[in-house]
Amino acid sequence: MLLSIRSLTKVFPGTRALDDVDLDIAAGEVHALLGENGAGKSTLIKCLTGAYRRDAGTITLEGAAIDPRSTREAQELGIGTVYQEVNLLPNLTVAQNLMFGREPRRFGMIDPRATRVQARETLARYGLTIDVDRDLGSFSVAIQQIVAIARAVEISGKVLILDEPTASLDAAEVAMVFDVVRSLRDRGMGIVFVSHFLDQVFDLTDRVTILRNGRKIVTTPTKGLSRMTLVEHMLGRALDEATHAPAGAAASAPEPVLYFDGTGRAGAIAPFDLSIGAGEVVGLAGLLGSGRTETAELLFGVRPLQTGSARDTQGPLDLRSPRAAIRAGFGFAPEDRKTDGIVADLTIRENIILGLQARRGWARPMPRAQQNRLADDYIRRLDIRTSGREQPIGQLSGGNQQKAVLARWLAMNPRFLILDEPTRGIDVGAHAEILRLIAELTRQGMAVLIISSEIDEMVAVADRVIVLRDRAHVAELTGDQVSGDAIMRAIAEGDLPGGVAA
Amino acid sequence: MSGTLQRIAPQLIALAALVALVSVFYPAFLSVQMNDGRLVGPVIDVLKRGAPVALLAIGMTLVIATRGIDLSVGAIMAICGAAAAWALASGWGTGAALALALAAGAGAGLWNGLLIAGFGIQPFVATLILMTMGRGVAQLITEGRILTFTDPGFSWLGSGTALGLPVPVWLWLLAGLFVAALMRRTALGLLIEAVGINRRASALAGVNATVLLVAVYVASGLCAALAGIVETADIRGADANNAGLWLELDAILAVVIGGNSLLGGRFSIAASILGALIIQTITTGILLAGFPSEYNLVIKAGLVLVILILQSPRISAEWRLMRDSRRVQPKPAPAKATPTRPAPEDRT
Numbered sequence: 038m039l040l041s042i043r044s045l046t047k048v049f050p051g052t053r054a055l056d057d058v059d060l061d062i063a064a065g066e067v068h069a070l071l072g073e074n075g076a077g078k079s080t081l082i083k084c085l086t087g088a089y090r091r092d093a094g095t096i097t098l099e100g101a102a103i104d105p106r107s108t109r110e111a112q113e114l115g116i117g118t119v120y121q122e123v124n125l126l127p128n129l130t131v132a133q134n135l136m137f138g139r140e141p142r143r144f145g146m147i148d149p150r151a152t153r154v155q156a157r158e159t160l161a162r163y164g165l166t167i168d169v170d171r172d173l174g175s176f177s178v179a180i181q182q183i184v185a186i187a188r189a190v191e192i193s194g195k196v197l198i199l200d201e202p203t204a205s206l207d208a209a210e211v212a213m214v215f216d217v218v219r220s221l222r223d224r225g226m227g228i229v230f231v232s233h234f235l236d237q238v239f240d241l242t243d244r245v246t247i248l249r250n251g252r253k254i255v256t257t258p259t260k261g262l263s264r265m266t267l268v269e270h271m272l273g274r275a276l277d278e279a280t281h282a283p284a285g286a287a288a289s290a291p292e293p294v295l296y297f298d299g300t301g302r303a304g305a306i307a308p309f310d311l312s313i314g315a316g317e318v319v320g321l322a323g324l325l326g327s328g329r330t331e332t333a334e335l336l337f338g339v340r341p342l343q344t345g346s347a348r349d350t351q352g353p354l355d356l357r358s359p360r361a362a363i364r365a366g367f368g369f370a371p372e373d374r375k376t377d378g379i380v381a382d383l384t385i386r387e388n389i390i391l392g393l394q395a396r397r398g399w400a401r402p403m404p405r406a407q408q409n410r411l412a413d414d415y416i417r418r419l420d421i422r423t424s425g426r427e428q429p430i431g432q433l434s435g436g437n438q439q440k441a442v443l444a445r446w447l448a449m450n451p452r453f454l455i456l457d458e459p460t461r462g463i464d465v466g467a468h469a470e471i472l473r474l475i476a477e478l479t480r481q482g483m484a485v486l487i488i489s490s491e492i493d494e495m496v497a498v499a500d501r502v503i504v505l506r507d508r509a510h511v512a513e514l515t516g517d518q519v520s521g522d523a524i525m526r527a528i529a530e531g532d533l534p535g536g537v538a539a
Numbered sequence: 540m541s542g543t544l545q546r547i548a549p550q551l552i553a554l555a556a557l558v559a560l561v562s563v564f565y566p567a568f569l570s571v572q573m574n575d576g577r578l579v580g581p582v583i584d585v586l587k588r589g590a591p592v593a594l595l596a597i598g599m600t601l602v603i604a605t606r607g608i609d610l611s612v613g614a615i616m617a618i619c620g621a622a623a624a625w626a627l628a629s630g631w632g633t634g635a636a637l638a639l640a641l642a643a644g645a646g647a648g649l650w651n652g653l654l655i656a657g658f659g660i661q662p663f664v665a666t667l668i669l670m671t672m673g674r675g676v677a678q679l680i681t682e683g684r685i686l687t688f689t690d691p692g693f694s695w696l697g698s699g700t701a702l703g704l705p706v707p708v709w710l711w712l713l714a715g716l717f718v719a720a721l722m723r724r725t726a727l728g729l730l731i732e733a734v735g736i737n738r739r740a741s742a743l744a745g746v747n748a749t750v751l752l753v754a755v756y757v758a759s760g761l762c763a764a765l766a767g768i769v770e771t772a773d774i775r776g777a778d779a780n781n782a783g784l785w786l787e788l789d790a791i792l793a794v795v796i797g798g799n800s801l802l803g804g805r806f807s808i809a810a811s812i813l814g815a816l817i818i819q820t821i822t823t824g825i826l827l828a829g830f831p832s833e834y835n836l837v838i839k840a841g842l843v844l845v846i847l848i849l850q851s852p853r854i855s856a857e858w859r860l861m862r863d864s865r866r867v868q869p870k871p872a873p874a875k876a877t878p879t880r881p882a883p884e885d886r887t
Contacts, residue, residue, distance in 0.1 A: 337743075339743070359742055359744075359745060360747060369743060371743060376737070376739060376740070377739055378743075380732075380736045380737045380740050381736060382804045383729075383736060387729060387733070391741070391746065392745050394726045394729065394730070395730065399725050399727045399730055400726075402724070402725050402726040402729075445744060
């Protein structure tokens with residue numbers, strides 16, 4: 038075995054994040070590491086990369102016991118890591134990024150020409166011929182990701198850990214990154230692959246290890262594993278049926294309650310008409326950069342309207358700012374919960390009541406007893422995994438942060454809720470819970486606009502799907518027309534070469 | 540309440556240690572006598588002389604909680620002092636002069652707030668403008684002279700006594716209590732902290748970040764006005780060149796000694812005021828201990844450094860660890876003595 042982990046244990050105050058975990062990575066395999074949020078994947082990776090010190094257990098690399106005390110030490114031992122967010126420097130050139138910290142020298146100074154040549158040679162081995170003098174940030178995330186992989190392999194070269202490398206890539210870009218990963222596997226590297234996309238796990242990996250609550254549940258070859266078994270192992274229970282049943286039960290579209298006429302903004306999204314009824318779920322589908330998030334931000338007043346207007350059955354609505362949109366009864370759970378959603382140092386309770394408190398105004402603080410009741414209520418209803426309502430929200434896992442942001446909006450009881458990628462990067466169990474919650478809300482008459490990159494999810498929840506392409510609304514699918522095939526076709530139509538959003 | 544006590548414990552300990560240290564060199568430091576219905580003694584002197592920085596620290600705490608900084612408070616003190624002295628010299632009454640000084644402070648804060656929240660200029664740069672300009676404005680008001688006055692009502696604010704304590708002490712006590720209560724009895728504290736930690740997320744949740752930002756700079760301006768009034772009233776004159784000179788740095792230092800992060804977020808006004816008292820205890824203590832005056836700044840900087848190092852994240856993690864391990868002594872001690880990551884501090 039290339040890398041052997043035996044009885045790895047890591048204890049945090051109050052929890053055993055890893056409990057007696059064994060894991061073997063062979064040379065020349067891609068090994069998927071799966072688990073719900075809080076299962077221990079990140080902790081395991083951090084123990085491997087030296088970010089955490091383990092409390093017990095052994096790690097052997099090529100037969101020698103290792104104990105990395107920093108990421109740098111782990112890299113030098115041969116364990117490299119690539120994260121979901123590219124952790125390179127976008128304002129340096131590709132060559133500088135690739136050779137950073139080990140630049141070829143000449144008379145003690147960095148030799149820029151040799152740097153370029155070496156960078157070019159390195160990338161050529163990954164089938165990438167790009168201008169290495171351009172800033173890394175000017176390339177697509179997929180290219181950046183490959184540069185990050187190349188850098189990690191060049192420095193370390195034995196074990197490569199990919200922590201959700203595909204979360205912000207579209208299908209063509211994923212294929213590109215996977216080609217690189219496969220070639221590395223064929224060169225005999227051991228690759229650990231962490232992802233929430235089960236399709237990718239089946240597509241790419243040779244073996245799967247599933248963690249749950251800090252324990253290893255099973256390690257098994259990917260081939261012959263059924264999707265259902267996999268999900269059951271991850272959850273420890275059968276997946277809720279509601280996830281699969283399309284919610285599009287409404288035979289006829291309900292009477293609209295909100296109208297957006299010709300709303301648009303130059304450079305963001307072309308003018309579009311949209312109406313939505315009480316209890317209706319409208320989906321926005323499209324590739325990355327097609328204008329989905331821009332549409333949401335326009336409707337919530339984050340970007341002011343340049344053209345068009347909004348109205349309800351009573352009259353025109355003011356959408357000049359998020360505060361105005363909230364007054365109109367709107368809510369918006371943004372895509373990037375870390376920068377736009379949570380207020381990290383505040384507690385879960387404070388995060389949940391923040392929206393309500395802002396609406397009440399500073400002079401009318403919500404009584405503490407009521408705050409506690411609300412927070413406890415939502416922690417229970419949304420099954421937010423936490424040690425208590427006074428835990429800082431920044432300490433929660435991503436899925437639980439997302440649930441807390443949702444709770445903030447649910448507590449405000451909006452009539453129109455915009456959800457931008459509500460299930461991105463969260464585990465299967467939380468995923469099902471959030472979809473069930475959306476169904477429950479719409480039954481109570483809330484109108485929901487949902488943006489999702491997962492087409493299956495869109496088909497499952499949306500009554501109506503609007504397809505976007507190149508920053509314009511280009512198609513609308515209703516009722517029986519809503520199917521994965523139809524959405525794919527509408528996205529792809531007349532959009533073949535070079536159409537992939539870079 | 541116990542939460543507050545826990546929060547300000549490091550500052551209380553630092554202050555107690557300093558008092559003990561000063562008492563070694565000057566044993567009469569803690570002695571307080573009653574003279575004509577007035578308390579007198581070195582400690583009372585510290586409380587009184589610390590008033591300007593304590594007042595500034597109240598406003599500075601709020602500004603820093605929003606991830607900002609206000610470099611202009613010293614200059615605002617000069618403006619407000621000059622305005623009050625000018626009003627008194629021109630025959631205005633005590634009340635009118637006070638109102639003018641406070642209005643000048645609020646106006647200066649509004650200027651800062653609009654530059655920062657309205658135009659998005661970085662707080663450091665925006666307040667640097669007023670820091671430079673303000674002293675000039677004050678000189679224009681005083682026409683380059685030291686404006687003196689004899690209004691007994693106004694000078695009572697700087698050198699008078701009420702219920703045994705100097706009036707400036709009452710001013711910072713009451714201002715501190717008022718602002719702390721305003722923050723914690725309303726939702727202002729929470730909203731300010733939310734904006735300081737993540738302005739964008741707070742704005743998306745409907746928090747009116749712009750108005751809050753302007754408000755904290757106005758509050759800082761008002762605190763600076765009070766500090767300027769105290770200083771002007773104490774010397775019965777406005778010195779545009781020297782009033783409040785460099786006090787913005789002491790105020791920032793007080794907030795930092797109070798354990799408030801310059802990156803914004805959680806804040807404690809009580810801790811900042813203790814920080815101001817710590818600074819004043821050092822200053823007064825060095826004088827009383829009889830060191831030659833040329834040692835003052837070096838000793839002061841050294842003591843501040845020691846306090847900050849003791850409060851630093853690394854050292855306080857060690858302290859917490861020692862305390863925790865003592866608490867769980869009956870059980871077998873955990874194998875690892877030093878975790879690489881301390882548990883985040885519970886700050887309420």
